[in-house]
Amino acid sequence: MKILVAVKRVIDYNVKVRVKADQSDVDLANVKMALNPFCEIAVEEAVRLKEQGIADEVVVVSIGPKAVQEQLRTALALGADRAIQVETEELPDSLAVAKLLKGVVEKEQPQLVILGKQAIDSDNNQTGQMLGALTGMPQGTFASKVDMADGSVNVTREVDGGLQTVKLNLPAIVTTDLRLNEPRYASLPNIMKAKRKPLDVTTPDELGVAVTRTVKLLKVEAPAERSAGVKVADVAELVEKLKNEAKVL
Amino acid sequence: MSILVIAEHDNKELSPATLKTLAAAQAIGGDIDVLVAGEGCQAVAEAAAKAAGVSKVRVADNAAYGHFLAENLGSLVAELGKAYSHILAAATTTGKNFMPRTAALLDVAQISDIIAVESADTFKRPIYAGNAIATVQSEDAIKVITVRATAFDAVAADGGNASIEAVEQVISNDVAAFVGEELAQSERPDLTAARVVISGGRGMQNGENFQLLEKVADKLGAAVGASRAAVDAGFVPNDMQVGQTGKIVAPELYIAVGISGAIQHLAGMKDSKVIVAINKDEEAPIFQVADYGLVADLFDVLPELEQQL
Ligand SMILES: Cc1cc2nc3c(=O)[nH]c(=O)nc-3n(C[C@H](O)[C@H](O)[C@H](O)COP(=O)(O)OP(=O)(O)OC[C@H]3O[C@@H](n4cnc5c(N)ncnc54)[C@H](O)[C@@H]3O)c2cc1C
Numbered sequence: 402m403k404i405l406v407a408v409k410r411v412i413d414y415n416v417k418v419r420v421k422a423d424q425s426d427v428d429l430a431n432v433k434m435a436l437n438p439f440c441e442i443a444v445e446e447a448v449r450l451k452e453q454g455i456a457d458e459v460v461v462v463s464i465g466p467k468a469v470q471e472q473l474r475t476a477l478a479l480g481a482d483r484a485i486q487v488e489t490e491e492l493p494d495s496l497a498v499a500k501l502l503k504g505v506v507e508k509e510q511p512q513l514v515i516l517g518k519q520a521i522d523s524d525n526n527q528t529g530q531m532l533g534a535l536t537g538m539p540q541g542t543f544a545s546k547v548d549m550a551d552g553s554v555n556v557t558r559e560v561d562g563g564l565q566t567v568k569l570n571l572p573a574i575v576t577t578d579l580r581l582n583e584p585r586y587a588s589l590p591n592i593m594k595a596k597r598k599p600l601d602v603t604t605p606d607e608l609g610v611a612v613t614r615t616v617k618l619l620k621v622e623a624p625a626e627r628s629a630g631v632k633v634a635d636v637a638e639l640v641e642k643l644k645n646e647a648k649v650l
Numbered sequence: 651m652s653i654l655v656i657a658e659h660d661n662k663e664l665s666p667a668t669l670k671t672l673a674a675a676q677a678i679g680g681d682i683d684v685l686v687a688g689e690g691c692q693a694v695a696e697a698a699a700k701a702a703g704v705s706k707v708r709v710a711d712n713a714a715y716g717h718f719l720a721e722n723l724g725s726l727v728a729e730l731g732k733a734y735s736h737i738l739a740a741a742t743t744t745g746k747n748f749m750p751r752t753a754a755l756l757d758v759a760q761i762s763d764i765i766a767v768e769s770a771d772t773f774k775r776p777i778y779a780g781n782a783i784a785t786v787q788s789e790d791a792i793k794v795i796t797v798r799a800t801a802f803d804a805v806a807a808d809g810g811n812a813s814i815e816a817v818e819q820v821i822s823n824d825v826a827a828f829v830g831e832e833l834a835q836s837e838r839p840d841l842t843a844a845r846v847v848i849s850g851g852r853g854m855q856n857g858e859n860f861q862l863l864e865k866v867a868d869k870l871g872a873a874v875g876a877s878r879a880a881v882d883a884g885f886v887p888n889d890m891q892v893g894q895t896g897k898i899v900a901p902e903l904y905i906a907v908g909i910s911g912a913i914q915h916l917a918g919m920k921d922s923k924v925i926v927a928i929n930k931d932e933e934a935p936i937f938q939v940a941d942y943g944l945v946a947d948l949f950d951v952l953p954e955l956e957q958q959l
Pocket residue numbers: 414438439521850851852853854876877878879880891892893894895896897907908909910911912913914915918928929930931934946947948949
């Protein structure tokens with residue numbers, strides 16, 4: 402069984418972004434970039450399925466400029482076998498990403514496609530579901546457990562009310578939540594080995610997809626800042642302030 | 651303009667998030683229809699018909715929609731949604747699950763998690779864990795939108811008198827099936843709708859100690875939340891996680907106990923009206939957003955707080 406994992410290059414989760422002075426976007430110059438944490442979990446899950454002998458090949462794909470090869474190499478160091486970059490300088494929206502991924506799915510014919518539930522830059526939470534609609538595949542979103550069976554997969558999902566389990570026919574899509582697994586660190590030998598693993602570059606043209614954007618970014622602002630309030634000395638003062646000053650008790 | 655709002659419900663009750671989504675729809679303006687898709691959900695349809703500003707309630711009542719699975723619900727909403735200029739649903743785990751499928755089937759973008767309506771085609775939404783607010787404009791003929799419920803004031807639950815009409819169309823789901831669920835049982839108010847929320851973090855040390863929080867919550871009629879660290883450590887279940895990738899809350903009073911205040915946690919609670927932080931580390935970033943900070947050991951503070959309330 403082949404697994405395809407889609408990974409995105411995003412700002413490192415520890416970095417607090419700043420808005421550009423002209424409000425055109427956030428400032429990503431000289432900011433540390435990394436594999437989207439949910440994508441790291443996706444790669445880990447695929448690699449574990451391979452280690453358990455359930456999968457035999459793990460292919461990672463990323464869409465973006467040349468720089469995304471860095472994250473593809475990271476994924477290869479974590480245990481993926483082969484990488485594909487869909488090279489584009491434009492910033493494709495989620496629908497365009499889903500169309501490009503559909504193109505890759507048609508070529509690679511994976512039985513399972515694993516994505517992150519959410520990219521921590523756009524906070525969109527939609528690409529996996531869109532790919533599901535475009536390919537007709539079922540989806541197990543926000544997964545905290547993936548159980549492969551013959552011809553199907555059971556996915557336990559983190560939902561607002563608790564946990565829900567669904568059974569999906571293969572091929573299927575899974576998007577990862579935080580509790581699915583704890584990703585490993587890439588070892589130095591594996592980082593070296595990853596440099597020699599195959600990384601193919603393709604283009605939207607070759608996949609027959611036009612990268613478009615129907616949603617324009619007009620402005621990016623800093624959120625209303627909260628200012629630090631006061632420190633209270635003890636519980637009595639806290640209760641008094643909440644009653645008489647904030648009037649929330 | 652004509653807007654289709656997809657009701658959020660559990661087949662028995664209309665969720666308050668729907669009334670907030672209706673508020674976003676009213677801000678866009680135009681005729682508003684509500685779709686109630688589910689199984690045995692007539693009571694929900696009746697409740698939706700009473701909500702302020704609704705023209706028509708369309709009910710797709712069929713076993714095929716009983717568990718709101720995205721594969722066929724997304725298709726149904728795309729089918730019905732073709733006739734509208736906007737399709738809105740709350741950004742809950744149900745809305746987030748099926749709405750992007752609807753958007754892709756209609757070949758349009760989805761605008762996720764809006765917090766404000768600027769005009770019929772322009773919306774504000776948080777990005778980068780709420781560290782920036784984007785204003786975006788959609789050129790799509792049909793705008794598919796999920797709504798951050800905490801950012802909108804609910805429309806009145808009563809006073810409306812919409813007509814109710816059945817949707818005959820049944821789309822089956824041949825690729826996915828519901829197996830089971832483990833739903834949290836709680837007497838406490840729902841996290842996302844509570845007036846007061848008290849959350850615990852890694853500082854709570856274990857699940858048993860959450861009882862200290864629950865005792866305070868009982869006094870305040872509060873919901874209990876948690877940081878990711880507390881959920882990952884297994885102290886409490888996942889549905890209690892507040893944050894960028896958990897639940898978004900904006901109560902009148904938020905009390906953070908033994909939580910450091912990482913940006914991912916702040917993203918889920920910093921729109922609360924009043925924030926209290928209890929932490930023994932006076933350098934903890936949570937104090938930068940707290941209206942009232944108490945630097946102390948939570949194991950001393952919580953029993954005292956319970957007594958003094
Ligand atoms: C992709 C991604 C998504 C994430 N999503 C979320 C999310 O949705 N929600 C979320 O919360 N986090 C999220 N996180 C995690 C986040 O970055 C932090 O790791 C997490 O919020 C830390 O939880 P904490 O504050 O409980 O733990 P810590 O940071 O360990 O803080 C514990 C605090 O407790 C205090 N403390 C300890 N003992 C006591 C005591 N006896 N009395 C008083 N104070 C005490 C300490 O001083 C410390 O400040 C996410 C991270 C990533 C990478």
